[in-house]
Amino acid sequence: MTPLADGRDAAAMIGVGGDATVAPAALAVSKRTDGAAEARKLAESERITSAKTAREQARLSEAAAARAKAEEEAKRPKFVRPADGSFTSGFGARWGTTHYGVDIANRIGTPIKSVTDGVVIEAGPASGFGLWLQVQHADGTISVYGHIDSYSVRVGQKVKAGEQIARMGNRGQSTGPHLHFEIWDSSGKKVNPMPWLTARGIDL
Numbered sequence: 001m002t003p004l005a006d007g008r009d010a011a012a013m014i015g016v017g018g019d020a021t022v023a024p025a026a027l028a029v030s031k032r033t034d035g036a037a038e039a040r041k042l043a044e045s046e047r048i049t050s051a052k053t054a055r056e057q058a059r060l061s062e063a064a065a066a067r068a069k070a071e072e073e074a075k076r077p078k079f080v081r082p083a084d085g086s087f088t089s090g091f092g093a094r095w096g097t098t099h100y101g102v103d104i105a106n107r108i109g110t111p112i113k114s115v116t117d118g119v120v121i122e123a124g125p126a127s128g129f130g131l132w133l134q135v136q137h138a139d140g141t142i143s144v145y146g147h148i149d150s151y152s153v154r155v156g157q158k159v160k161a162g163e164q165i166a167r168m169g170n171r172g173q174s175t176g177p178h179l180h181f182e183i184w185d186s187s188g189k190k191v192n193p194m195p196w197l198t199a200r201g202i203d204l
């Protein structure tokens with residue numbers, strides 16, 4: 001008997017198998033961690049966390065600053081005496097004419113302060129006063145500062161109560177260094193500054 005060449009021939013002889021496809025061997029999958037990618041993810045996460053923390057700290061800092069500013073504003077005086085010195089003349093008839101303000105005498109150069117918050121609407125020469133300033137306030141009232149030696153503000157500038165705006169002088173029709181202080185109401189009428197100041201807690 002003739003020996004078969006191989007098993008496949010034998011299978012062919014008996015009608016079994018034939019050219020059947022052989023199943024491929026399974027490939028082993030290696031699970032490998034990408035260290036560089038993980039490091040990038042970690043760095044990005046830390047960056048995002050750090051940015052959020054910085055924003056929160058900035059927000060808290062701004063809130064604290066706003067509270068401090070509000071507290072400081074609440075404590076700030078809203079009305080002040082326009083200048084230190086001696087009260088020498090009041091509102092009313094004087095020497096056959098009307099004196100439309102009050103006078104506070106002191107040395108030339110004594111600081112003059114805005115009586116309350118407002119905006120400078122006039123600064124410069126004025127008949128009788130030599131130099132003057134006018135400051136308009138929120139309710140339309142205007143405060144007037146006359147016979148000043150010099151001023152340190154400009155028209156359009158916002159000023160706060162107690163902020164120095166000028167220095168006392170002896171310019172114009174004046175008998176000695178003093179501040180002539182007037183109050184005009186919102187209609188432009190010149191009113192007695194004394195009760196106006198007293199109503200706001202200021203005594204001369």
